[in-house]
Amino acid sequence: MYVCLCEGVTDKEIEKAVDQGARTMRDLRRNLCVGSQCGKCTCHARDVLHEALQARPDVIEVPIRDASIPMDAEVIYS
């Protein structure tokens, strides 16, 4: 299906981009222009990206740290 309608980008194209090394939303925007017009597709594109990344044994996704929560030194240095 079409994920980004403004740029005509499908889920398969995103998966292919991941196969070719795309890892972040920024990569997708640069390679396929995903989300560069109305921006309505960013949530959906992110879901497709995460799913494609999760399917790869060579990629570990690190959750983004919430900046409002102070860093826990124990976690970092343990």
Add this chain to the structure above:
Amino acid sequence: MRGNTVVIAALNKVLTRKLTAINQYFLHARMFKNWGFATLNSKIYKASIEEMKHADDVIERILLLDGLPNLQELGKLYIGEEPAEMLKLDDKLQTEDIRHIRDAISVCETEHDFVSRQMLAKILEQQEEHQDWLDTQRSLIETIGVENYLQQQL
């Protein structure tokens, strides 16, 4: 007539769903037409027009309640690449719409706006009919296979 802001907000949410559905169905209909599936084209085209009539009812109701109908907001479209996928995505949209209309109906009930409630109930009835048609297509595709199904849609 001065309307209840909670009801107006609920109606505006339904309106956004309607405006989104108009576009999704319209594009799908014309994609079917472009591929030569005349039956699917006319069915989905009519569904789009139905959505527009629903939107019209909701707009008029919001205006009558002294609210401002929001025609600016549009949800995300779920456009498929091939017929079976397109029908599946329409089904998904329709299911979500029905859920939103039911929510709006219960808002109208708690706020004692029975006229808005009645309008939504009428819309809901037509939504359910279209969903039933979509369900039938899905099970047809499952039983006779997508090739045979599409053969009948030319």
